[in-house]
Amino acid sequence: MSNQKLLDVRDLHVSFDTYGGRVHAVRGVNLSLEKGETLAIVGESGCGKSVTAQSIMRLIAEPPGKINKGEILLKGENLLTYSDKKMRSIRGKDISMIFQDPMTSLNPTLTIGDQLTEGLIKHASLSSKDAQKQALQMLDLVGISNAKERLKQFPHQFSGGMRQRIMIAMALICDPEVLIADEPTTALDVTIQAQILDLFKEIQREMGVAIIMITHDLGVVAQLANRIQVMYAGQVVEEGNRRDIFYQPQHPYTRGLLHSVPRMDADRNVPLIPIAGTPPDLFSPPKGCAFADRCEYAMDVCTDYHPPKTSINGQHTVACWLQDDRVKLAYNEDELPMLKKTV
Structure with a gap:
């Protein structure tokens, strides 16, 4: 079992039932990921990149969506056989995802501290005090200064680039083995994009996390990816x-x-x-x-x-x-x- 893939997606088929008929969004996708590797999935809008990522996380709403066929193996275990309760114990802990728009992904009514510590309290059973200490360390890692004061602030008090750093911190705070980044630099200007890409490289060196980078930006791919899949x-x-x-x-x-x-x-x-x-x-x-x-x-x-x-x-x-x-x-x-x- 030493050559077992960290993540192995086999013959994945996903469709959506709409008023106009059935959309066959993903048609037989295979992908694999080794520990510490970066895999980039590229292609134009609508090619199935994000649907593939959401399927791996079991975030496809059923209905209208349906995973018709395939296997999603995380360390040899098929996630498609997991109950919703068991998947909730996996998300954030073993496999995390960063979404395209941090402003719509963060809860505007909760402080950054509450949102960062929630996963630690749930998955790692840490006390509020210990979780806050770890949240401070994670904010330092992603390059947010004055972290203690920042924990008390709300998402609207941060710039777009800083919100994306916070999303990265939330995704990594429970030390997952797989990180899926879905167009993580799309909404950012080119200067901030470069900073976020440098941050990904630094985090991978520090934590050894395996990354699936979903993007249509070939410049992002050239800097980060070990392997590339074109969809x-x-x-x-x-x-x-x-x-x-x-x-x-x-x-x-x-x-x-x-x-x-x-x-x-x-x-x-x-x-x-x-x-x-x-x-x-x-x-x-x-x-x-x-x-x-x-x-x-x-x-x-x-x-x-x-x-x-x-x-x-x-x-x-x-x-x-x-x-x-x-x-x-x-x-x-x-x-x-x-x-x-x-x-």
Whole structure:
């Protein structure tokens, strides 16, 4: 059992019943996380990143949501078999989550001290005095000065960046093994974003927590992630380390994301290249590759059959027919230039 993953999500399917029909939001996602590792999940809005994270935390409201299939294994235990009461004992203690907007995640009627100490009193059975002492240490760790006075204040008395630091402190105060950060820098200006990213790196060095970073910001990914998963239309289309994804991307969607981001080393007159088209309708997902309608390299097989996962170099995998050996045998590089292009 020494090679057991800290977190292992297998074939996760999540849907939502709406007035318009059933939305298939997550369709067969697999992910794993090692102790002390940072995994980034990237993709455009609506691709299923946040739903995947909320499913891991068992925060999907049923109804309208439903986890139709799959396993979510935390240290070998399937969280989908846990009762609501047992999940409440896990959240915050073994696995924590930081949400996008700290102002709506913090309770405006309670002081920061009350909100920080609540988890310690519940999960660690600490006295109020001991919990407050630990809360002071955690505020120091996340870079909030004059911590003793700050514990008496309310969320509206803090700036956006400081509220995000408080959310990080709340998520980490019970020393979880897994931290899920859902777009933690989206609502912040670039200067504060950089400070928060530095804080994540420092916290990981100090505490050894494993992090799942959910973002659409590839700059965040470049700084923090050990591994990257690219999601599209509820599925993982490519996975690899930073070098794989940034320098040898194999899926046309991954390339599209990279071409849509300004580069400091590029000529300022070089235009950004947006990804043409729109994502597929997840009320009725396509039977083949979900990206086929937007892909300049699409073939008949792409629309008719879902692409299998192909291993590029062991840890670098891609779900794209262009990388399948059967397609490579049928075409040459001149006919499929995607096979030899690099970013």
